[in-house]
Amino acid sequence: MSKKAPFMVFSGTKSRYLAEKICAGLNCPLGNMNITHFADGEFAVSYEESIRGSHVFLVQSTFPNSDNLMELLLMVDAAKRASAKSIIAVIPYFGWARQDRKDKPRVSIGAKLVADLLSVAGIDRLITMDLHADQIQGFFNIPVDHLYASAVFLPYIESLKLENLVIAAPDVGGSKRASTFSKYLGVPLVLCNKSRKKANEIESMQIIGDVEGMNVVLIDDIVDTAGTITKAADVMLEAGANSVRAIASHCVMSDPASERVLNSGLVEMVFTDSIPFCKECNKVKQLSIADMFAETIRRVMNNESISTQYII
Numbered sequence: 001m002s003k004k005a006p007f008m009v010f011s012g013t014k015s016r017y018l019a020e021k022i023c024a025g026l027n028c029p030l031g032n033m034n035i036t037h038f039a040d041g042e043f044a045v046s047y048e049e050s051i052r053g054s055h056v057f058l059v060q061s062t063f064p065n066s067d068n069l070m071e072l073l074l075m076v077d078a079a080k081r082a083s084a085k086s087i088i089a090v091i092p093y094f095g096w097a098r099q100d101r102k103d104k105p106r107v108s109i110g111a112k113l114v115a116d117l118l119s120v121a122g123i124d125r126l127i128t129m130d131l132h133a134d135q136i137q138g139f140f141n142i143p144v145d146h147l148y149a150s151a152v153f154l155p156y157i158e159s160l161k162l163e164n165l166v167i168a169a170p171d172v173g174g175s176k177r178a179s180t181f182s183k184y185l186g187v188p189l190v191l192c193n194k195s196r197k198k199a200n201e202i203e204s205m206q207i208i209g210d211v212e213g214m215n216v217v218l219i220d221d222i223v224d225t226a227g228t229i230t231k232a233a234d235v236m237l238e239a240g241a242n243s244v245r246a247i248a249s250h251c252v253m254s255d256p257a258s259e260r261v262l263n264s265g266l267v268e269m270v271f272t273d274s275i276p277f278c279k280e281c282n283k284v285k286q287l288s289i290a291d292m293f294a295e296t297i298r299r300v301m302n303n304e305s306i307s308t309q310y311i312i
Contacts, residue, residue: 006085007301008051012060012071017276018092018290019059025294031056035071043067045074047082056084057127057297062095062114063252063275069095069114073121080122088125088300089118090293092274093250097132098222115139127296129274129289130221130249145296149249149272150312152287154184156270157217157247164242166190166214170232178219180312190216192232205235212240220248223269226257230264237265251275251286258284 010031011019023030032048056079060072072089079087099110111133118126119140126140129147137144157165168190169178175191182189190209216236223229223246233244244266251271258281261269266283273286292309299306 006053007055007057007297008049009057009059009297010047010075010079012058012068012075014063014068014276015060015092018061018273018293021288021290022059022090022294022297025291026297033075043071043074045071045078047078050082051079052083053085055086055088055301057088057090059090059092059293061093061274062091063093063250064095069117073117076118076121076123086124087122088127088297089123090127090297092129092272092289092293094128094131094136097136100133100136111136112139125300127293127300129272129293132221145300145306147289147292147296147306148310148312149274149289150181150184151292151309152272152289153219153247153270154181154311156287157181157185160245162215162217162243164214166209166211166216166241168192168209168211168216168218168232168236170194170218170220170228170246174220177221181217181219184312188214190236192228192235194228194231205231207235207239211236214241216241216244218244218246220246222250222252223248223257223271224252225254226260226264226269229269230260230266233264233266243267245270247271249274251277251284253277253279253284 008031009023010033019030034046034048035043037043058075062069076087096110096114125143127145130149165187167178167182169175170192171194179189192205194205229246236244245268246266247270249272258279261283262281268283270285272289296306
């Protein structure tokens, strides 16, 4: 990339680690931006270099707390007021995505609200990965490039060279995602059927399929408190599985998730680095998605198709 390339990459506070790797893949510097924090918790964003007429890529996952989303909104607003030619939000983890519909009366649809906030703030395009529900793309009236972590997970699974491999979904809602993995790898699919008393609390779980003597890989998109994924692993080991691994796109890992994973029968828990993982758990491994996002940014700038990046 030339020094006068018509694009610039900036990062919010909590996604800087990923933005730096994306910039290394693009062979460009990370843009200079200042985020000033005030005593009352308020903060202000300013670009410390001219972005007039540039395509501006803003890297920021919107995981809790809400400061990450607010930072991104201020970054978008500042870029718009600084006469950026276009503003592309790069959101590897799109927060509030689990609130994608009214599942009971008198509740908010958080994913739609966040989409509206970003649109009104002024983004021209969204690049994201493994939305909790694919239909969230329809909440936007701008182009959405929806990437899939399978591009990094499938080569990793194949590198393990596991015999008697089975792909499993920890709940029925994840069956479509797990099915695409099983079809690509040409291995059986197993499902778990769970019932909940309330959010983050599982009442019972049953296995649909045979795992005896098998090496199981559980596929999910988000691991929050790890209650479902660890329960599924323990149930499968009780049913005679040789080993159980878990793979998930987004490492939310709210307490007591690390403790649950550590004390479970899981051999390892593999995530992407869409969200930073700063806690101690030697079973957790993160695979980088920086090269995938760097290549997508390059293709967007060159008006090239990104569909060839999709393995499944």
